[in-house]
Amino acid sequence: MSRKIVVGFDGSEASRRALDFAVKRAKLQGDNILIAHILEWSPYSFLTPSEIEERHRRRKEELERAESAIITPVIKAIEAEGVPVTAMMKYGHIAETICKISESEKAELIIIGRMGTSGLSSRIFGSVAGTLAQIAPVPVTIVP
């Protein structure tokens, strides 16, 4: 039975490296890939009345843009290499949402890239890779 690998993907250089790494593995071992695209979102942020009015429309636009600009091109490229691939787009806290997806989709591995920030900002704000390493329910591979 083939394993499912969740790859955190936001279109950045780092996430492309992670995806390339994942595709190579999947090809060798016959795994399939689930691309997780998370849009950072907190239900506890503050909005103005007009932002609230437009929120539903904006959300639709954001999802459509993410699908056409980020997800569809990579799915085509991966399918061309013969690796089975699906994609998911979710709003939420990036690391927590990736964990939830891994659980609900019964994935066996998470692969993510790292931004390579070090020092003060990641000490204060934390990093996705660091958080995942702490809280992930399945093994995590961090691609430098």
Added chain:
Amino acid sequence: MSTRATRLFPAVMLSGLLAAAPVAAQTLDDKVNEIFASSTGWFVSFIFSNFPGTSFPWIVAWLVIAATVFTFYFGFVQFRAFPHSIALVKGDYSDPNDAGEVSHFQALATALSGTVGLGNIAGVAVAVGIGGPGATFWMILAGLMGMASKFTECTLGVKYRNEYPDGTVSGGPMYYMTKGFAERNLPGGKVLAVLFAIFCILGSLGGGNMFQANQAHAQIANVVGDYPGWITGVVFAGIVFAVIIGGLKSIASVTEKVVPFMGIIYVGAALIILLMNFQYIGTAFGQIFEGAFTGLGIAGGMVGALIQGFRRAAFSNEAGVGSAAIAHSAVRTKEPITEGYVSLLEPFIDTVVICTMTALVIIITGQLVTDPETGLLVLNEAGTAIQTIDGNSGVALTSAAFSSVFGWFRYILAIAVILFAFSTMISWSYYGLKAWTFLFGEGHAKEVTYKVIFCIFVVIGAAANLGPVIDFSDAAIFAMAVVNIFALYFLMPVVKKEMNSYMSRLRSGEIKKFV
């Protein structure tokens, strides 16, 4: 700046219907004030007229009776559903797949930033300054009852909102009056909606605008020294102009993010002051209870305290006014009633928590002068308000109370007042705009017309005296409540049906928790 003010002056004169003959020696502020007071006086005296032969304004009775009716009709929903409301705001019942939509918390926070503001700082000071400590008791009671009114109007706001194909939504009393009345085969929905929209525009210019500008100016003048009000007005109008017409969203979103923290700092400081003076808390509550039923010597006795308390509570939390129904109607929910449950927290946070903090700090720091022999409050020379230590009233009284403990707090308060005033103006410019487009239709030119009028009133509000401005602000906002509550009586069975259906599904487990 001065050219802008002179260009603006003809508009001010027009709106004032040339009622007053300007005296050559008068300053610009005096002229604005005089024209303003004489042109709005009739409206104010109609709204605040008393029941024949009494000194009890009918509008206060109207609000209190409505809140009482809703409280009983929905079986004390504000207490029974309180825990469920908290669970909804925490997101326990939100479908994770809806993430990215407006959450209950966000709708509540935005509606709160429109109501938490000067009403909580300046309005309470006015209530306690005229009505004495006893006004606090009636204010809290009105806040608790008002939760039921808010519940009713916000449920209807979501239920009858308009959803457009592009995904935007428009809701509020105008829509439940037209659509709700049509659905129930009742006549007159359209007339009510038009009346409400007119009053909502006036309210957006009054309490949502002029009162804010006025008190922001008072607060700045209190810190930096006195200077003409129109200067503050022009600066404020410029910033509001940049945001609502220039589309400078960054200012608005920064304000929206800072305001909640200002609120927390404010309540935190109040709590510290109360803890530092904990030995007087008992005495303060004693004064509040005694004053509520005797007046402790204020003008008008118990009724005077009651009127001040109810008036300021209604002005602060806007329960029954209908404005919150506009703010809450954009939330994403399959069940309109859930937004009703969430919204009932609003009067609680606004009035029962924040307003009470202000009142307690003013009372505990001994700002109100009492006669040591009789224990009664001492009135000022005119006999209209209570003598305060430094003769302060309005926001200056709150500022004096906080500063008597922390000297630096007046600067924090000045910043808080300016930010609260600004966020309230932004919210109300939105409510007013919704009413305006309901009346005149959507369109760029029409919307800009309203927004320009809104900015002009910022200047008028900053230049006029507190008295006429506060009277007009109250009158316009209460006029909204007259129409809104009338409609709520006819539509409350719709809310009850929603409530019963939701509650039975919640009990049967059909509506599940996601967390």
